[in-house]
Amino acid sequence: GKMCYYFSKSKSEGKGLSKDLLGGKGANLADMTSIGLPVPPGFTITTEVCDLYYKSGRKMPDGLMDEVRKHVGSLEKELGKKFGDDKNPLLVSVRSGAKLSMPGMMNTILNLGLNDVSTAGLANATGNERFAYDAYRRLINMFGDVVMGVDHEHYEHIFDGIKKKYKAKLDTDVPAEGLIELCKAYKEVYRKYTGNDFPQDPYAQLEAAIGAVFKSWMGDKAVKYREVENIRGLLGTAVNVQSMVYGNMGDDSGTGVAFTRDPNTGKNEFFGEFLINAQGEDVVAGIRTPQPVAEMPKWNKAIHKQLLEIKKILEEHYKDMQDIEFTIEKGVLFMLQTRNGKRTGTAAVKMAVDMVKEKLITEEQGVMRIPAGDLSQLLLPSLDTKALETAREGGKVLTIGLPASPGAAVGKLAFTAEEAVERAASGEKVILCRKETSPEDVAGMHSAAGILTSTGGMTSHAAVVARGWGRCCVVGAGEMTIDEKAKKMMIKGKTYGAGDVITINGTTGEVFAGAMATQEPKLGGDFATVMKWSDKYRTLNIRTNADSPEDSSRAREFGAEGIGLCRTEHMFFGEDRIAAMREMILATELDARKAALAKLLPIQREDFTGIFTAMKGLPVTIRLLDPPLHEFVPHDAKTQEELAKQMGVKPAVIKARVAQLHESNPMLGHRGCRLSVTYPEILEMQVRAIIEAAIVCKGKKIDARPEIMIPLVGTAAELAMLRKLTEETIETVKAEHKFKGTLDVLVGTMIEIPRAALTADKVAEYADFFSFGTNDLTQMTFGISRDDINSFLPDYMKKDLFLADPFQTLDQSGVGQLVEIGVKKGRSTKKDLKIGICGEHGGDPASIEFCHRAGLDYVSCSPFRVPIARLAAAQAAL
Ligand code: ADP
Numbered sequence: 001g002k003m004c005y006y007f008s009k010s011k012s013e014g015k016g017l018s019k020d021l022l023g024g025k026g027a028n029l030a031d032m033t034s035i036g037l038p039v040p041p042g043f044t045i046t047t048e049v050c051d052l053y054y055k056s057g058r059k060m061p062d063g064l065m066d067e068v069r070k071h072v073g074s075l076e077k078e079l080g081k082k083f084g085d086d087k088n089p090l091l092v093s094v095r096s097g098a099k100l101s102m103p104g105m106m107n108t109i110l111n112l113g114l115n116d117v118s119t120a121g122l123a124n125a126t127g128n129e130r131f132a133y134d135a136y137r138r139l140i141n142m143f144g145d146v147v148m149g150v151d152h153e154h155y156e157h158i159f160d161g162i163k164k165k166y167k168a169k170l171d172t173d174v175p176a177e178g179l180i181e182l183c184k185a186y187k188e189v190y191r192k193y194t195g196n197d198f199p200q201d202p203y204a205q206l207e208a209a210i211g212a213v214f215k216s217w218m219g220d221k222a223v224k225y226r227e228v229e230n231i232r233g234l235l236g237t238a239v240n241v242q243s244m245v246y247g248n249m250g251d252d253s254g255t256g257v258a259f260t261r262d263p264n265t266g267k268n269e270f271f272g273e274f275l276i277n278a279q280g281e282d283v284v285a286g287i288r289t290p291q292p293v294a295e296m297p298k299w300n301k302a303i304h305k306q307l308l309e310i311k312k313i314l315e316e317h318y319k320d321m322q323d324i325e326f327t328i329e330k331g332v333l334f335m336l337q338t339r340n341g342k343r344t345g346t347a348a349v350k351m352a353v354d355m356v357k358e359k360l361i362t363e364e365q366g367v368m369r370i371p372a373g374d375l376s377q378l379l380l381p382s383l384d385t386k387a388l389e390t391a392r393e394g395g396k397v398l399t400i401g402l403p404a405s406p407g408a409a410v411g412k413l414a415f416t417a418e419e420a421v422e423r424a425a426s427g428e429k430v431i432l433c434r435k436e437t438s439p440e441d442v443a444g445m446h447s448a449a450g451i452l453t454s455t456g457g458m459t460s461h462a463a464v465v466a467r468g469w470g471r472c473c474v475v476g477a478g479e480m481t482i483d484e485k486a487k488k489m490m491i492k493g494k495t496y497g498a499g500d501v502i503t504i505n506g507t508t509g510e511v512f513a514g515a516m517a518t519q520e521p522k523l524g525g526d527f528a529t530v531m532k533w534s535d536k537y538r539t540l541n542i543r544t545n546a547d548s549p550e551d552s553s554r555a556r557e558f559g560a561e562g563i564g565l566c567r568t569e570h571m572f573f574g575e576d577r578i579a580a581m582r583e584m585i586l587a588t589e590l591d592a593r594k595a596a597l598a599k600l601l602p603i604q605r606e607d608f609t610g611i612f613t614a615m616k617g618l619p620v621t622i623r624l625l626d627p628p629l630h631e632f633v634p635h636d637a638k639t640q641e642e643l644a645k646q647m648g649v650k651p652a653v654i655k656a657r658v659a660q661l662h663e664s665n666p667m668l669g670h671r672g673c674r675l676s677v678t679y680p681e682i683l684e685m686q687v688r689a690i691i692e693a694a695i696v697c698k699g700k701k702i703d704a705r706p707e708i709m710i711p712l713v714g715t716a717a718e719l720a721m722l723r724k725l726t727e728e729t730i731e732t733v734k735a736e737h738k739f740k741g742t743l744d745v746l747v748g749t750m751i752e753i754p755r756a757a758l759t760a761d762k763v764a765e766y767a768d769f770f771s772f773g774t775n776d777l778t779q780m781t782f783g784i785s786r787d788d789i790n791s792f793l794p795d796y797m798k799k800d801l802f803l804a805d806p807f808q809t810l811d812q813s814g815v816g817q818l819v820e821i822g823v824k825k826g827r828s829t830k831k832d833l834k835i836g837i838c839g840e841h842g843g844d845p846a847s848i849e850f851c852h853r854a855g856l857d858y859v860s861c862s863p864f865r866v867p868i869a870r871l872a873a874a875q876a877a878l
Pocket residue numbers: 040092093094095096106107108110242243244245246247255256279280281325326327336337
């Protein structure tokens with residue numbers, strides 16, 4: 001097929017063709033050409049050719065160079081120049097360009113086509129010897145570096161010598177004779193490190209450069225980038241061969257990069273930098289300090305004006321903010337690149353709202369434009385963009401773990417939960433730094449500004465708990481080792497102690513040395529506008545996972561329409577109750593257990609009263625106790641002794657009971673509704689607390705709407721039995737309190753065991769609602785423990801066995817099928833069965849889209865993800 005697509009004022013062969021074929025850069029060069037913008041002509045070699053290159057064992061496909069020569073011929077004719085000519089040579093750039101821009105793929109080669117003869121010709125033709133040799137030295141350098149792998153430093157070293165010799169401070173101060181000398185020296189460097197002379201045949205240069213672009217597609221950096229960004233299924237990179245324009249011809253020339261709007265704030269202001277008498281990457285390479293584009297009118301008013309016009313044309317064409325690259329040759333502007341610009345979450349929101357106001361896009365397009373997940377940047381403190389850049393460039397990144405819970409936190413290291421609580425109480429900001437966290441650490445986690453663990457995955461205890469609070473958290477930072485006793489943490493041979501400050505970035509997983517500036521969230525007008533739009537278009541309801549009045553209120557402020565999951569076991573970790581809870585679990589006799597439950601009842605009642613009050617008028621789904629019991633019991637001798645004293649038994653009794661409770665596989669053990677089957681009194685106590693709390697609220701004219709959810713049901717019979725017990729308890733409590741009014745109480749179940757999904761028609765007979773517990777459902781469907789997945793997930797991702805962590809984004813084709821079966825069968829029994837989802841997936845935009853399609857009534861997620869879910873639900877509906 002056709003391998004090259006020509007673009008120029010006279011014809012734009014690639015017009016309207018896809019980025020899949022031409023790459024992003026190539027497609028947009030064709031686009032810009034066809035809408036009449038000044039683009040130097042050239043041609044694009046397609047991504048299919050790159051694919052062919054690899055399929056034929058890294059060989060240049062047959063016929064490619066013939067087609068290339070033909071297209072170079074067209075350029076020669078169009079521009080009246082000749083490739084390699086000794087009078088007026090045509091020069092080209094060779095630029096990589098995949099469908100998505102990939103930093104670190106390959107550096108562009110400029111001025112290709114120069115050799116000893118054509119450089120002299122270029123000097124003659126332009127009457128500018130200095131410029132010609134400046135271009136040549138760049139080519140020898142770039143070609144050596146990019147195509148032949150000669151270390152850039154070898155060149156730099158020599159350039160420094162020449163600058164010194166000519167007493168030049170800047171590269172632009174070096175006179176022509178210095179550059180001629182430099183080119184000679186560069187050619188020697190080239191020969192020394194490649195064993196060959198710098199190629200004088202321009203087509204040999206071109207062929208080698210095209211091959212280098214193809215090779216770079218599989219270069220380490222590019223492969224790694226695609227891995228990290230989860231980019232799959234692309235054919236390869238395109239190659240753009242484009243005639244050169246020169247920003248280095250003197251003080252009337254220059255080059256620059258800009259955004260059509262401010263990518264940090266979203267403000268509708270042309271934003272960027274330019275450098276006079278410079279070429280290519282000089283602007284970003286920091287060779288000299290560029291000037292902001294706002295200063296450009298002082299240098300060349302007309303060009304500035306032209307750029308502003310182009311900004312308008314481009315935004316109208318692409319209906320989005322553009323990131324552009326341009327060059328000015330002797331006062332004439334050329335466009336070299338455009339693409340949709342990357343932006344912060346804040347900027348995305350502002351731009352969407354502004355562009356709708358400007359009637360550039362519709363409200364629906366505005367909704368679709370904002371990556372829902374990026375809203376988290378608006379809801380949490382984040383690292384200052386500048387500070388972040390500086391820290392990254394300054395090598396301050398100690399290590400990178402998993403971005404478990406977004407936001408940023410700065411603090412001194414604390415190595416135990418108790419220490420975190422104490423130091424936080426005395427006003428210190430601490431980062432709790434642990435191998436992993438367990439329920440016993442909850443108080444310390446809550447006191448800490450952020451949480452950092454060396455093990456664990458995205459659904460580990462630390463991750464789930466932190467996300468629930470919107471607390472910044474990085475988990476699984478495997479390069480870090482922790483010595484809890486010595487209060488020390490080691491990363492890559494360096495040691496950090498309790499006095500050391502670190503900064504963690506929960507949005508990326510980065511861990512930095514030292515304190516970094518953060519910025520507070522602003523939930524201003526634009527954010528509210530986007531939320532209003534979202535609510536207009538979505539059909540899914542959004543609930544929250546919350547188990548305290550504070551979380552409930554916050555979620556309500558964020559727009560939650562109810563609680564989809566109130567986990568009661570989290571309630572038992574508080575200082576005032578953990579002891580009673582342990583007593584209850586360790587009790588071997590019914591009486592002892594009932595005594596402990598009696599202590600817990602008023603505490604629970606109060607918990608529920610608080611939550612019902614915060615959520616008045618909205619449904620509150622309360623899941624009955626579902627802990628692996630062993631999490632609650634003390635495993636160390638000292639705590640066991642204390643507890644024994646408290647309970648008035650011998651330590652040996654405790655020890656024996658702890659041993660008895662030990663399970664080889666607690667995730668599949670005595671938990672969920674199985675607890676209530678063995679110990680119905682636990683269910684009775686919890687249902688009693690719920691109903692009494694509802695009655696208390698009714699007395700205060702607070703509309704409490706409890707939904708009792710029975711977890712981990714595998715058979716309809718389990719639910720039938722426990723539903724009956726629940727209903728009996730409700731009646732008993734009502735009678736005891738002589739309650740005559742109506743209480744709207746629903747009794748439903750969590751669908752989290754595959755068998756429950758498969759038999760959902762039967763289960764539905766006893767359920768007023770279903771809620772898919774997709775954490776457990778995923779765990780049980782895959783047969784992968786969510787606490788242990790991180791030891792092999794990285795390999796699974798690297799080897800393409802998993803495209804995503806199934807605990808983060810719902811596995812639609814497998815686990816999703818169980819959800820679909822559950823919905824279909826459940827509603828075959830009860831047409832209007834209310835169905836939601838309450839796993840971690842409830843806050844993941846891709847999973848929300850699935851839930852919408854599957855016909856769920858609501859998704860439930862942690863409070864800080866509620867706005868994200870609202871937006872994602874609207875995007876799913878559009
Ligand atoms: P990247 O993808 O890394 O941005 P580019 O291919 O866009 O690499 O090239 C980098 C820079 O090189 C451009 O911004 C531009 O300044 C310069 N450049 C590329 N092609 C040409 C050309 N034909 N004429 C002048 N400068 C060019």
